[in-house]
Amino acid sequence: MKSAPVGLVYVADLSRMNGPMFRNEEAQRFCAWVDTGFISQNVYLYCASANLATAVLALIPRDDLGRLMGLKDHEKIVLTQVVGNHL
Template sequence: MTDALLLSYEALPDIRPSAVSGEAVEIIELPAPDVEAGAPLMTALSRRRSQRTFEDEALSPEVLGGLLWAANGINRPETGGRTAPSAHGSNEIDVYAALPGGVYRYDPEGHLLTLKHAVDARNLTGYQDFVGTAPLDLVYVAQMSRLLQIPPKLREACAAVAAGCISQNVSLYCASAGLATVVRGWINHRVLADALRLNEDEVPILAQTIGKRTIG
């Protein structure tokens, strides 16, 4: 990741990823999404909001599978089309899941999570206290090498728009499923890139925290 693509924030003092909870499995196979589930679109839109308090209870495999498919899964198997748009079908955004058991990258083709780094990096996905205790933090990472067909001046904007579409998909899924979520841009890009084991052309753009709503 190049310094030109980094935002200037103060470094997180002495912060490091934590040890994983339990065994960091190499692959997490996800249940197929139930495309008939959830609230109607207009109801979900009426419920969409940012929330910053979360229960620490883990999300079920069914919820995790539906959530990631909604984010940027394949909804047209015959063409490989995704639930979120991207310029020229570049699919430049990879979705990473920071879980208590490790950092995983979502594989839309296989609808599964593959282990990238066996650490609990939730506390590195932002500056707010709640990011380290919520059950899931998603990180949207732009792989800039997939945008070479786009004029250089437009590449960052295209990646940002694609990440925004994915985060809105997640927000609407959460509103429909009764989950709490908030999208966050205040992140230490260098620290997070190291924790996710990203390459030089991979840039974390946004993070999004998800969990069950706190009652009361």
């Protein structure tokens, strides 16, 4: 993340996930994970088409990163993804 030209941080705002789909926090988190998978896969597809390298990173210091980004309690980091040139 430090050396990549682009670092993406996918954040779910649970306070905006209302309605019948989101009965409880488990349902909110489930949808956030699935949606983030879709988004991340689209980034993978674009990178493949543009000959760029990319990787998702889940083993991240979420609390530290959230503090650095000034996230609120209801804003949850789901995944990060780096994009760069092939080595």
